[in-house]
Amino acid sequence: MTNAPEAAAVLAGSATKGVNGVALAVFVFFFLAVTVMGFLAARWRKADESANLDEWGLGGRSFGTWVTWFLLGGDLYTAYTFVAVPAAIYAAGAAGFFAVPYTILVYPLIFTFLPRLWSVSHKHGYVTTSDFVRGRFGSKGLSLAVALTGILATMPYIALQLVGIQAVLDVLGIGGGANTNWFVKDLPLLIAFAVLAAYTYSSGLRAPALIAFVKDGLIYLVITVAIIYIPIKLGGFDAIFHSAGKALSQPGAVPGKPRGELVSGPNAQWAYATLALGSALALFMYPHSITATLSSRSRNVIRRNTTILPLYSLMLGLLALLGFMAIKAGTDIQGNPQLAIPQLFEDMFPSWFTGVAFAAIGIGALVPAAIMSIAAANLFTRNVYKDFLKPDATPAQEHKVAKLVSLLVKVGALVFVLTMDKTVAINFQLLGGIWILQTMPSLVGGLFTRWFHRWALLTGWAVGMLYGTLAAYGVASPTQAHFGGSSKEIPGIGEIGYIGLTAFVLNVVVSVVLTFALKAAKAPDGIDETSPADYTADAGDRGVVVELPPATAGAPAGH
């Protein structure tokens, strides 16, 4: 979405504009408050024995309805979402609104699938989805594939959170000028990052859980104010959509085509629907959604949450409309649509409230970034380190490795953001969505049936990954030769659709056909360590202890 000259223009623009002192002060104030909370979180609901992965990586599996709500909300609706969704609306109109049906569809899916995962994970002490896949199919190879896909898909997601913070810092005027030394230029981001890394390291999942309260409080406040105050200032929704419709019908970047449309035209509807469905399926496969889910106290906490989480979707819908307001207000985006919302806020709000709004976005980046790095660290520790490198690792060693990996993952994301163009992070995030969707047959298939053969699932995964990556590589856009978008013609149907979903269908077909073949050939099936009752067990049932002893993290139960 941005190329080098544009980025340079952004930096130059922010340098000439100067620093917004009041906004910066408010921003720094909230940032410091959150930092203190992050470190204090280590003592919140602390267990007696805390040096294990259940405590650090899942918050002791103790979170009730409200904490889980803030955690999942803080996790799924990231700073990048707040910047990118209105930016997409600003750039192309209706197409960007797919985020709303997408988040509507996520909850029925979570309602149906994740309580089963919670039960079986609680019963067997699974910390990650790969733990479950290993236990269910008795295949370390399949488990490794799921783990690596998860880590690979999460890294660019963390990088994008840093991109979100950068957008805010740019508009605040402390993004640095084109001529400043790179170190000075990136110093604010480095500080934000160091703070995040430090408290995630010391407090684990408890830190983002606690900070999520502040983040969401601020976000709800800002959105409510924005959605009432800005339309009044701009002359009402009638005026906003009128001028947005006009602006979108102007010629866009693709010659001969308008910039966008106010409602999805017949040619865009397949893409709209498949993107919504594919993204919904992908979202709850992401390691960070699973980590937040598994940290809840009981099955019912998850189900109850699916009835209150849509409040965030409503907020997202309102937020998306801000994209149209930015069009109407004639916000100067300096060539970068990502700046539309931060800039709109700065133009519309008094300085002090701009600071509040920016703090909301900034903190909104820290929460998911922390959860994502914890989720990736859990995956690495359990499914690479323990399964392949050091099978006899003690819970204390797992804990230590996970903490270190959470640091490494974040440093990786930081290097990514600082050394490469933002478009690279966005491209990889797009690929990540396609990739993570390919783990679904193993996970969801496994939750409901043991019919699939492990080798068939592994092959299906490989085919889906390969097709998805190649197809995405082949998509060109006006500014990019490759990875220009996530939609492409669906083979056999001829409509434009989301690549991830096409790859997923291919994946399922391969898995089904090969399972038939492998069963006919009597290929050895792995050992399933779970039993049907494990999938419906709830805390408090007979044989299901509420508090898992730390040792379960080390020895898989059942065998």
Added chain:
Amino acid sequence: MTQSAAPPDRRPVITPTRVIAGVCLIAPFVAMLWVSSYARVEPTLIGIPFFYWYQMAWVLISTVLTMVAYKLVQREQRARKGGGSQ
């Protein structure tokens, strides 16, 4: 969970309650993926095109539907547990 107390579940997997809960959970998919049913500007609501307010209205509708499904599933589970362990 109740393996020793009760014989393996002989009760049907598909019950009327579950069918209704299932319909509640599937309805949002039908409504949202059928894009041509709502891809228009009129009627507008306080100036917002139908396309946008309709989808946002579905956030609320799907919430209510999920709540109904939750209550139904919970009630059935309680009934099963009460019947199963005694």
